[in-house]
Amino acid sequence: MQVQKTTVESLFTHERRYVVPLFQRPYVWGREEQWEPLWDDICDIAERNFVAIKNENPDDVIHPHFMGAIVLQSRRVSGDHLPVLDVIDGQQRLTTLQLVLVVLRDLANAKGEAPTAKWATARTANGNALINTETEQYKVWPTQRDQAQFIEIYNAGSCAKLQAKFPAKIGRRKATRPLMVEAYLYFYQAMDEWLIEKGDAVLGCRALRLALQRHLEIVQIDLDETENPQEIFETLNARGVPLLASDLLRNFIFRRAKGASLPDALHKKYWARFEVPENPAQPEGLRFWEVEIRQGRLSRARLDLFVQHYLSMKLERDVRVGELFREYKTWIETRKPFSGVEEELQEFVRYADLFRALLRPDTNSPTDLFAARLHAIDVNSIYPLVIGLLGEPHLPSDERDGIFIDLESFLVRRLVCGRPTKNYTRLFLALLTDFRKGGVFKRAAFRNLLVAGKTESSDWPDDATFELSWNTVDAYKAIKPERVEMLLRAIEMKSRSSKSEPILLKGPLTIEHVMPQSWSAYWPLPAKTDGVDPLEAREEVIHDFGNLTLVTQGLNSTVSNGPAAQKLPELFKHSNLELNKYFVNRTTWTEKDIRDRGKALFELAKEIWPRP
Known part of the structure; x- marks a missing residue:
């Protein structure tokens, strides 16, 4: 591992590509937490540069601003391809800096400041892309989900054209713009207003260029081929948006897929479904699996909630939220439950599809009726058991439907009778374990387990108790x-x-x-x-x-x-x-x-x- 301080100039002056692996999460930086602090840094430095240039005082000391760290690992390339560095951590920073440079390019062109526009263009585009100009021309290449919007921003050439492509409203309805587009528009407006305030656009563009060129420092960590990028990824996320368990899990899975030269195909076949928008008519709207739903007093993304249910079902024990990724990684590495990454993904998405169907019941099937009532009862601790039963290949559908009737009866009777729910997590996982151990996948076998509960925390109230309540x-x-x-x-x-x-x-x-x-x-x-x-x-x-x-x-x-x-x-x-x-x-x-x-x-x- 090599650690060095670097600048925007040093990062982007060479002919090379910074590639964000497809399995990393998309662009998530936002205005209040990330864009505004970055602009404050740039603006502060530009103000000092502007005064120094205007007063012709090159000796003014301007201290650099530290932007955080990035972690890179060189990738082997063949032939005349440009050098490639995989972005292990810091992709949000690099992507945002590229957007800022594109803004400066477009703004300088609009203000007639050709030297600044030329400088910014050279820091966003590789001029020696000999093999694949469609992708190699971009110095930063985002993850798959963000590539289309990044290309649109880069190729628009002006703020007006980008706004025409992504209008604020469609008819009378407010449109949802991609985050990268919002970032571009934010920095464009901020820079434009600052230039107007300064009263000298040419001098202002030069001051902004110098701020980016010399005074934004980044710690660059270069990994060699023997170092494990996964461990680095798990621990480094400075000044960024906290990683979800599903982010870490995705990275862990596709890092291993990369070794089999399969990541693109596997992502398209399996993981892409987790990035489908909630409303197909708004492709940049919130994704189904990103929607936060309440669990107890907390709200969590659906995908993270599913990961917890899935892992609890597989391990047959409660898995704490803060331990999800560590538990998953340990399970895969020690038990080796799958022959390879593709089988692992097949199983993961099979259960994810079952869980999604439970969240969106819309038919008259016994499972959907049960799912709709589960949603109202609001007992999330039962989901590991339910998806375990749905995914059990030896359980006939008619037997499973009968089990769901019994489970619903168990929950409703206890609800009406005022029974406590505090031990439900342990109870339902024990039911799953005992049912699997019994090896008799029949409603009668499961019913016997339910009837066996005799305490207030586990009983199935009889008719007399139910009627009285x-x-x-x-x-x-x-x-x-x-x-x-x-x-x-x-x-x-x-x-x-x-x-x-x-x-x-x-x-x-x-x-x-x-x-x-x-x-x-x-x-x-x-x-x-x-x-x-x-x-x-x-x-x-x-x-x-x-x-x-x-x-x-x-x-x-x-x-x-x-x-x-x-x-x-x-x-x-x-x-x-x-x-x-x-x-x-x-x-x-x-x-x-x-x-x-x-x-x-x-x-x-x-x-x-x-x-x-």
């Missing part, structure tokens, strides 16, 4: 509304199933209290009987399942809080929902009616979520 729990308060909605949706589906095929109810539904929460104006209390306090009796049932229903759109407050004779017919107008046909021809609604309906709903719930 169902009829007494303040459902709307004790259970989150989105979970209550899921339970009522399931009952709605069950109510329809005898008349038609069950369907996955889509679209928004709203929970409605039949007897309103604000009942005092139009719902008088009955007379006291048998020593029962009528106020206490009402408060006991107001949030019960028997008093809750679904409507396709919320009732206005006047109707919602109005008298029974007005409200119940309004609910019947929502009779496209089977739940609300219960209110046909009703003009009164009492505490007894609530209890009776709760019992009727329980009979359906018991069928939906059975227990042996």
Whole structure:
């Protein structure tokens, strides 16, 4: 390893290429955290240069600004190809510096400062690209996902042309621009405003050129062929955006693929799916796997969340977030579970596709119905078990569907009965381990494991316990509304199933209290009987399942809080929902009616979520 201080001039003056390996993450630097501090550094130096040039005082001492480190490793090339250095770390810095130089080139051309434009052009383009001018002309060559936008920026030649290519709006809708384009536009505007402020564009361009040419220093670390770039990559990320576990994992996988001369093909065949945009109509929008979803109190990218579930499923134990990459690397290197990198990727993306389908249920299949209800129950610790069952080749689909019915029943009954969830991670991984060890891939075998739980943290409540809780729990308060909605949706589906095929109810539904929460104006209390306090009796049932229903759109407050004779017919107008046909021809609604309906709903719930 050789370590040296270098400058932008030294980095980019030679005919060579800095290539960002395709398996590294894309460009992620942003305005507040990276672009603005860099511009502040450049601006500070340029101000001093401007004064020195204007006053013809070349002896002014201008101290350099340190930009951080880059790690490079020379790659062997053949024939007349230009020398290539792989960027092991620091690609965000190098790419941003190239964008700044392209901005200076375009701005100098626009201001008529030809020497600066010529200098900047020579620091962004290789003039001696003899073999492949399409790629070798660029001194920095980004990772695959960013190459198209980088070429567009370089070839536009002016800010106006780039803005025309990437407009701020399409029609009336705000367009999403690629990050590199946003970076170019930010630095162009910043430099242009600074030049206008200085009042002398030619002198200002020269001051900016000198700032970049002489006064931005970088520590350059050159690795020799015997050194392990993976270890360097894992530990170096100074002044950058923190690496996700999936970033490290991707680098680890494709570093080994490089040894087999397969990285491009494997990336296209397997990893590219993780870089598909969430909305195909906005190719530069957020990628599906980059979207952050909540897990407990934290939000994490979907891909990192999947890595945790996948590794926990494979190792059959809980893997802490901070240990994901180390655990994965240890698993691969010590257990050697795959014959090669391609088999490793095949398995990884197979389970990733299963996990993605669980996050986006959109059919009436048993798995999708189960997945939709899992989302509402919001128990993330079950996903290693679920993807393990989905990926088990010896488990027939009908047996798996039966297991999902039992798991859903287990979760719902415990939810309604107020059972704790704190040991779910250990419980579900133990179920997976025991099921695999048993070697009998049948619903009955899995059901036996579920029934075996006897403690409060592991039992599967029986019908009597389930019924008691169902009829007494303040459902709307004790259970989150989105979970209550899921339970009522399931009952709605069950109510329809005898008349038609069950369907996955889509679209928004709203929970409605039949007897309103604000009942005092139009719902008088009955007379006291048998020593029962009528106020206490009402408060006991107001949030019960028997008093809750679904409507396709919320009732206005006047109707919602109005008298029974007005409200119940309004609910019947929502009779496209089977739940609300219960209110046909009703003009009164009492505490007894609530209890009776709760019992009727329980009979359906018991069928939906059975227990042996």
